[in-house]
Amino acid sequence: MAPGEPSSPTFPDRNFALSLTVIRDSRPIVISGPSGVGKGTLYKLLFQRHPDTFTLSVSHTTRGPRPGEQDGVDYHFVTREAFLELKAKNGFVENAEFSGNLYGTSKATIEEQSAKGKIVVLDIEVEGVKQVRASGFPARYVFIAPPSEEELEKRLRGRGTETEASIQKRLQRAKAELDYSKVPGVHDRIIVNDDLETAYKELEDFVFAPPPADA
Numbered sequence: 001m002a003p004g005e006p007s008s009p010t011f012p013d014r015n016f017a018l019s020l021t022v023i024r025d026s027r028p029i030v031i032s033g034p035s036g037v038g039k040g041t042l043y044k045l046l047f048q049r050h051p052d053t054f055t056l057s058v059s060h061t062t063r064g065p066r067p068g069e070q071d072g073v074d075y076h077f078v079t080r081e082a083f084l085e086l087k088a089k090n091g092f093v094e095n096a097e098f099s100g101n102l103y104g105t106s107k108a109t110i111e112e113q114s115a116k117g118k119i120v121v122l123d124i125e126v127e128g129v130k131q132v133r134a135s136g137f138p139a140r141y142v143f144i145a146p147p148s149e150e151e152l153e154k155r156l157r158g159r160g161t162e163t164e165a166s167i168q169k170r171l172q173r174a175k176a177e178l179d180y181s182k183v184p185g186v187h188d189r190i191i192v193n194d195d196l197e198t199a200y201k202e203l204e205d206f207v208f209a210p211p212p213a214d215a
Ligand SMILES: Nc1ncnc2c1ncn2[C@@H]1O[C@H](COP(=O)(O)OP(=O)(O)OP(=O)(O)O)[C@@H](O)[C@H]1O
Pocket: 033, 034, 035, 036, 037, 038, 039, 040, 041, 042, 155, 156, 158, 159, 193, 194, 195, 196, 197, 199
């Protein structure tokens, strides 16, 4: 190029180009799928490659904070009484009890996080997905499926975070989750997480797609 000649912008890669894309559909994104399928891996990549665009929803819980956990960052830590009061006021899009503790995603939290200009991502279980759908709260739904049950088991074992009993419980639950994912109209997109980069690109394309006319 001759000195003084105007330069045309060139993008080093597609990720950089996409990171400049303004997201057109601002509804929260509900990600579900069996434990160990790679949901966290996929949305962490999305957050990393598009800084300041997304935020993970902060749940309410009645369990006590673990060392290092911060109120308002990891969870909103509340008393059982406060949780039930909010639930009575229809303040949750979804809630559930696990091991004697209550967990839920509040409408106010999603609205506050959205008001900061971020796209809120919810990582929730199938029962939660059903509740968000039933609540009528506007959202889009993506299900992450494993290439096979064998591969799911391999990933759960490979992660090294679960006991044998926990692995069996998660695999059992995975069967019901995979069955539910086949019900027409529940999810807007089903992504098979076989090759990570391929699955990531599918997620990225879904997330940056314009809203449908009826959304
Ligand atoms: N496409 C892939 N190919 C191979 N391994 C993968 C792939 N995606 C994720 N993994 C691995 O699978 C394991 C489970 O992934 P991850 O923890 O993201 O699952 P998850 O769906 O978020 O699970 P949970 O619901 O229990 O939090 C991790 O060790 C991760 O590195």
